[in-house]
Amino acid sequence: MAPQWSPSHPASLGGRASSTAPRRSSATGLTAVEGPHGKGAGAEEGIYRPMREIVDLDVKRNRNREALRALHKDPRPDGNVMVCFGNMFIHLPKSTTKEMMQKDQEHLDEEINNLRKELRVKVNHLFEAQGKAELKGFNLNPMTPEEMKLINRILEG
Template identity: 50%
Template structure:
């Protein structure tokens, strides 16, 4: 009887760890989606500023207030926000792979095949093009 209680307790602990790891993965995925939406809106704003050649100043919404700024300053701020969002998304994606591996280890499943593939860098693409 005591062995059954120990096994049950061990299974409950493993289930709790699995649930926490899964929740962590889901939270990061939702954060990536939210940040990606912000990044796309920032990209749209930058594009809009690049197309508009008529005005020297533009209105920019920052938090809960609107500011009238010179276009170059507004573009600079938006580009900085875009770069920061891009960096944060990439960092979350990199950490997400580690968290998914941890979850699969807890669930005693094999690692995903091809999950850690990285795209070719510009230098690698150039090297391939030169060979072909």
């Protein structure tokens, strides 16, 4: 009987059973410089958790945005709407539902931004562990609307 494929089985690696070979992450383009328990590998693994959380929260944020848009387009001025909480559907007033969803959107935006800040720090630590220079332009933040107005005023003369 042929051996089954297993990620930890040495034959699964094409005959190479090296645990200290550099590994390249396709998601970040970063390479771990030590083995699976080394300094670089631990830093690389610490990057994946915030990335997965950002993706999950972004999916939830998009669903909320779609639901808010559907509530906005609903022709009925007021009344009750059905809202799903876990495995229950509850009738709630439309205005209350909109407020809850907008607060949830703000909370999700805040949490995603915090995770992105955390990810920046972890990526810099990984690059430091690999002996590479810090990424240029990675710590940039978008301009606020007020800053954009000032820039436009300056450019217009």
